[in-house]
Amino acid sequence: xxxxxxxxxxxxxxxxxxxxxxxxxxxxxxxxxxxxxxxxxxxxxxxxxxxxxxxxxxxxxxxxxxxxxxxxxxxxxxxxxxxxxxxxxxxxxxxxxxxxxxxxxxxxxxxxxxxxxxxxxxxxxxxxxxxxxxxxxxxxxxxxxxxxxxxxxxxxxxxxxxxxxxxxxxxxxxxxxxxxxxxxxxxxxxxxxxxxxxxxxxxxxxxxxxxxxxxxxxxxxxxxxxxxxxxxxxxxxxxxxxxxxxxxxxxxxxxxxxxxxxxxxxxxxxxxxxxxxxxxxxxxxxxxxxxxxxxxxxxxxxxxxxxxxxxxxxxxxxxxxxxxxxxxxxxxxxxxxxxxxxxxxxxxxxxxxxxxxxxxxxxxxxxxxxxxxxxxxxxx
Amino acid sequence: xxxxxxxxxxxxxxxxxxxxxxxxxxxxxxxxxxxxxxxxxxxxxxxxxxxxxxxxxxxxxxxxxxxxxxxxxxxxxxxxxxxxxxxxxxxxxxxxxxxxxxxxxxxxxxxxxxxxxxxxxxxxxxxxxxxxxxxxxxxxxxxxxxxxxxxxxxxxxxxxxxxxxxxxxxxxxxxxxxxxxxxxxxxxxxxxxxxxxxxxxxxxxxxxxxxxxxxxxxxxxxxxxxxxxxxxxxxxxxxxxxxxxxxxxxxxxxxxxxxxxxxxxxxxxxxxxxxxxxxxxxxxxxxxxxxxxxxxxxxxxxxxxxxxxxxxxxxxxxxxxxxxxxxxxxxxxxxxxxxxxxxxxxxxxxxxxxxxxxxxxxxxxxxxxxxxxxxxxxxx
Numbered sequence: 001x002x003x004x005x006x007x008x009x010x011x012x013x014x015x016x017x018x019x020x021x022x023x024x025x026x027x028x029x030x031x032x033x034x035x036x037x038x039x040x041x042x043x044x045x046x047x048x049x050x051x052x053x054x055x056x057x058x059x060x061x062x063x064x065x066x067x068x069x070x071x072x073x074x075x076x077x078x079x080x081x082x083x084x085x086x087x088x089x090x091x092x093x094x095x096x097x098x099x100x101x102x103x104x105x106x107x108x109x110x111x112x113x114x115x116x117x118x119x120x121x122x123x124x125x126x127x128x129x130x131x132x133x134x135x136x137x138x139x140x141x142x143x144x145x146x147x148x149x150x151x152x153x154x155x156x157x158x159x160x161x162x163x164x165x166x167x168x169x170x171x172x173x174x175x176x177x178x179x180x181x182x183x184x185x186x187x188x189x190x191x192x193x194x195x196x197x198x199x200x201x202x203x204x205x206x207x208x209x210x211x212x213x214x215x216x217x218x219x220x221x222x223x224x225x226x227x228x229x230x231x232x233x234x235x236x237x238x239x240x241x242x243x244x245x246x247x248x249x250x251x252x253x254x255x256x257x258x259x260x261x262x263x264x265x266x267x268x269x270x271x272x273x274x275x276x277x278x279x280x281x282x283x284x285x286x287x288x289x290x291x292x293x294x295x296x297x298x299x300x301x302x303x304x305x306x307x308x309x310x311x312x313x314x315x316x317x318x319x320x321x322x323x324x325x326x327x328x329x330x331x332x333x334x335x336x337x338x339x340x341x342x343x344x345x346x347x348x349x350x351x352x353x354x355x356x357x358x359x360x361x362x363x364x365x366x367x368x369x370x371x372x373x374x375x376x377x378x379x380x
Numbered sequence: 381x382x383x384x385x386x387x388x389x390x391x392x393x394x395x396x397x398x399x400x401x402x403x404x405x406x407x408x409x410x411x412x413x414x415x416x417x418x419x420x421x422x423x424x425x426x427x428x429x430x431x432x433x434x435x436x437x438x439x440x441x442x443x444x445x446x447x448x449x450x451x452x453x454x455x456x457x458x459x460x461x462x463x464x465x466x467x468x469x470x471x472x473x474x475x476x477x478x479x480x481x482x483x484x485x486x487x488x489x490x491x492x493x494x495x496x497x498x499x500x501x502x503x504x505x506x507x508x509x510x511x512x513x514x515x516x517x518x519x520x521x522x523x524x525x526x527x528x529x530x531x532x533x534x535x536x537x538x539x540x541x542x543x544x545x546x547x548x549x550x551x552x553x554x555x556x557x558x559x560x561x562x563x564x565x566x567x568x569x570x571x572x573x574x575x576x577x578x579x580x581x582x583x584x585x586x587x588x589x590x591x592x593x594x595x596x597x598x599x600x601x602x603x604x605x606x607x608x609x610x611x612x613x614x615x616x617x618x619x620x621x622x623x624x625x626x627x628x629x630x631x632x633x634x635x636x637x638x639x640x641x642x643x644x645x646x647x648x649x650x651x652x653x654x655x656x657x658x659x660x661x662x663x664x665x666x667x668x669x670x671x672x673x674x675x676x677x678x679x680x681x682x683x684x685x686x687x688x689x690x691x692x693x694x695x696x697x698x699x700x701x702x703x704x705x706x707x708x709x710x711x712x713x714x715x716x717x718x719x720x721x722x723x724x725x726x727x728x729x730x731x732x733x734x735x736x737x738x739x740x741x742x743x744x745x746x747x748x749x750x751x752x753x754x755x756x757x758x759x760x
Contacts, residue, residue: 004405011406011621022622023403025384026391026575028699059577060440060600063617067600098599189618195406197439197577197620219478220440220447221600237443238569240577240620241391242402319408 005318007348009139009167009294011189011196012338014246015253018193022246029241035233037248042230044251048192048259049184049202050175056226058199059240062166062187065199066095068221069162069183073207074130075215076100081122081132083107083114083150087140087324088164092133099216104129110141110327111296113289116149123153130210131160131182136168140324142286142296142333144172151179160207166190169200170254171266171293171337182207188243191266191293193250193338197243203227266292269336269345272375276349276368277334280356285331293337296323298330300361305329311355318351342376385698387728389519389547389674391569391576392718394626395633398573402626409621415613417628422610424631428572428639429564429582430555436606438579439620442546442567445579446475448601449542449563453587454510455595456480461502461512463487463494463530467520467704468544472513479596484509490521490707491676493669496529503533510590511540511562516548520704522666522676522713524552531559540587546570549580550634551646551673551717562587568623571646571673573630573718577623583607646672649716649725652755656729656748657714660736665711673717676703678710680741685709691735698731722756 006013014022027034038057045055058064074080080101082093085108096103106122108114114134123129132154136147147163154161160182165174169184170191176184182204189196201223203211211224225236254262270292274284277297285296299305306329309322323331334348349368357365386393394402407414418437425435438444454460460481462473465488476483486502488494494514503509512534516527527543534541540562545554549564550571556564562584569576581603583591591604605616634642650672654664657677665676679685686709689702703711714728729748737745 006406006408008408010618011408014406014622019403019405023399025399026386026394026569028386028388028391028701029576030701031693031699060444061617061619064440064444064600095599099597187618189406189621195620195622196409196618197623217479217596219475220444237441238390238567238576239441240575240623241569242394242575243577243620243622313411319411321408321410 003317005347007335008319008321009190009333009335009337010187012193012335014195015193015250015339017253018246018249021249022195022242024245026241027245029239030234034241037245038233041244041248041251042233044255045200048170048251048254051177051202053202053204054227054230055200055202056223056230057235057239057244058201058221058226059197059237060199061196062185062199063091064221065185065187065201066091066164068201068223069185070095070099070101071216071218071221072223073160073183073210073214074099074101075213077102078130079104079126079128081106081119081129083119083132083134083145085112085114085141085143085145086110086135086138088135088138092135092164096133111143111285111287113143114145114150116146119150120153123157123159129159131162133162134164136163136165136174137171137291137293139167139294140327142291142294144168144289144291146289147174147181148179151181154182155180160210167293167337170262172263176202188247191338192247193253194243194246197240198247265341266336268376269340270295272345272372273334273336273349275375276372279367279371280353281363294333294335296331296333299332300356303356303359303361305332308332308355308359311358312351315358316351316354318348320348345372345376383697385727387715388699388701389570389713389715389717390567392573392715394575395573395630395719397633398626398629401629402575402622404625406621407625409619410614414621417625418613421624421628421631422613424635425580428550428631428634431557431582433582433584434607434610435580435582436603436610437615437619437624438581438601438606439577439617440579441576442565442579443471444601445565445567445581446471446544448581448603449565450475450479450481451596451598451601452603453540453563453590453594454479454481455593457482458510459484459506459508461486461499461509463499463512463514463525465492465494465521465523465525466490466515466518468515468518472515472544476513491523491665491667493523494525494530496526499530500533503537503539509539511542513542514544516543516545516554517551517671517673519547519674520707522671522674524548524669524671526669527554527561528559531561534562535560540590547673547717550642552643556582568627571718572627573633574623574626577620578627645721646716648756649720650675652725652752653714653716653729655755656752659747659751660733661743674713674715676711676713679712680736683736683739683741685712688712688735688739691738692731695738696731696734698728700728725752725756
């Protein structure tokens with residue numbers, strides 16, 4: 001039969017309602033029907049970004065929006081601060097270097113949150129830092145970084161706070177306006193419950209001021225051009241029409257559930273996953289500030305993490321992610337991001353228990369499922 | 381009831397088989413199942429590009445692939461030649477300027493093909509031209525430009541021939557290797573019968589040599605990085621998974637039909653559309669070399685083209701495109717690009733006849749449908 005379960009931190013499962021919306025006949029992107037879709041999507045993106053400013057819709061993956069968050073706000077040689085504590089923090093740093101910016105790095109050990117004092121110190125040491133590039137949820141390590149505190153440090157300086165919230169937006173609270181985040185970057189294939197192919201950038205007034213002086217060349221990802229088109233509910237280039245129609249449906253579902261309840265669901269599922277993993281003798285990889293989006297777990301001693309991920313997929317049809325870079329084979333990562341509920345988590349934990357048993361890990365069988373069930377049962 | 385008919389030169393209608401493929405549950409992009417999808421897509425893209433070289437798959441619209449065709453092959457200040465005879469030719473020129481290249485333009489009047497002698501002359505006048513940017517099918521005017529002859533001029537020079545084939549690839553013959561096109565750019569939402577959101581770039585060995593010395597900054601659209609990932613059937617960034625699965629199905633359909641028959645179908649439908657328009661007293665906009673992808677037609681004297689397009693959509697549910705820029709209100713454009721057959725063309729022509737009657741154009745009613753039917757009936 002081969003029933004499949006997708007449990008990675010992107011792509012995430014797409015709800016049936018969204019799949020059906022995506023499968024509808026394609027609309028012409030300049031037709032009144034599609035302009036109305038776009039208008040609703042823009043409005044609901046502002047809702048989920050918690051901003052009164054424009055949120056721009058790009059055809060591309062999250063990396064496209066990250067690039068837009070660099071090239072639209074700087075000139076060659078500008079000094080920026082990149083906060084690195086995992087693969088996506090590293091990507092900010094690589095990208096800023098690729099566009100010939102002067103990069104200062106603040107690093108945290110993988111599995112630990114960025115030290116806010118170290119950020120403050122770097123900003124004091126280099127008063128010409130024009131932007132701080134941060135990651136809200138670092139998918140490679142399962143850590144949520146202290147974005148609120150980082151944004152607060154930028155507020156009274158001529159420094160933008162730019163946040164990669166690709167796997168955070170819609171999973172936990174990252175209110176753009178309230179926290180003073182100048183550029184907030186997100187993607188469709190995480191908590192927004194759509195297939196990959198759309199990326200979003202929320203831009204503050206302060207960031208638009210930087211945009212006016214930004215000399216880096218850009219065209220496809222020119223946000224000022226997007227903003228001008230957005231006023232007519234259009235996009236600068238042909239949008240990924242079907243995915244936008246799917247996104248409209250996904251945003252409607254999130255609004256029906258309500259932001260607070262969406263966040264509470266993610267918190268509960270994350271907590272259940274963590275307790276279940278501890279109950280079967282697996283240590284969490286995130287030392288502090290574990291992310292509500294994805295849980296990274298150390299593979300038990302004597303087990304090969306890559307073999308574990310492969311076994312879980314080949315034998316039980318459950319796809320989770322392994323570790324990346326130097327963590328290859330050493331951790332596994334279970335997502336609880338997007339269209340997940342109680343029984344998805346129990347499925348994941350059950351499959352992990354079976355796999356660890358098959359591979360010879362010794363633990364109290366059923367303890368993981370019991371721990372998660374206790375926390376997730378009604379009234380708990 | 382409101383049945384809708386999409387007849388624009390992008391997006392184009394998506395076949396039911398492709399819609400259903402897109403609506404399937406999302407695969408993890410590093411899973412064996414998806415890597416196999418990618419392997420097949422890469423193979424069949426090489427087939428439809430008629431090349432033995434890599435064809436790279438990007439998440440983005442056609443403009444993203446156009447940008448990649450600039451930033452991956454040049455350094456700031458390189459001299460390039462842009463061939464302009466419509467909105468998409470103009471876009472090459474704007475983009476090359478945005479990336480600080482030295483642009484020489486050769487223009488043709490909108491509605492006319494680029495003059496090959498003028499291209500040769502410009503190349504002789506500026507021996508340091510590093511690339512010629514051309515458009516195979518100019519959607520804004522319905523003209524097919526002489527890409528084969530233009531490519532031949534570049535072959536023995538240190539000059540790349542770069543062709544925007546976004547609305548040409550799969551509609552008529554643009555064999556990359558045979559004609560010596562160095563960089564061929566295409567998109568998913570035209571003859572490839574998918575929704576927008578994927579873009580493709582085919583790259584010759586000569587172009588890869590240029591790539592090694594190309595200094596323009598790039599990251600999201602870095603083709604060398606894509607090529608390295610493609611060797612493992614992966615992409616550098618999260619691909620637009622659902623659209624890629626849809627594309628696999630669309631490419632299978634095209635292979636089942638066969639390239640020669642696909643091209644013959646487009647030629648027949650284009651010829652039928654042109655004869656039908658002439659039969660109802662409408663003059664073609666393309667003076668020479670009309671494109672097999674889209675027919676641009678002058679609006680009869682006394683009729684407002686924008687009102688005509690609006691009436692056709694609001695009253696009859698048929699969406700065609702009007703004119704752009706200075707042609708707004710002056711032409712209408714009927715596509716026959718992608719998933720179109722005999723009765724789609726008869727539908728379009730019937731709707732246009734009804735609309736022109738409603739708006740007071742005087743012509744022999746039924747003459748358009750009769751002309752198209754005569755040409756399209758079996759055995760004709």
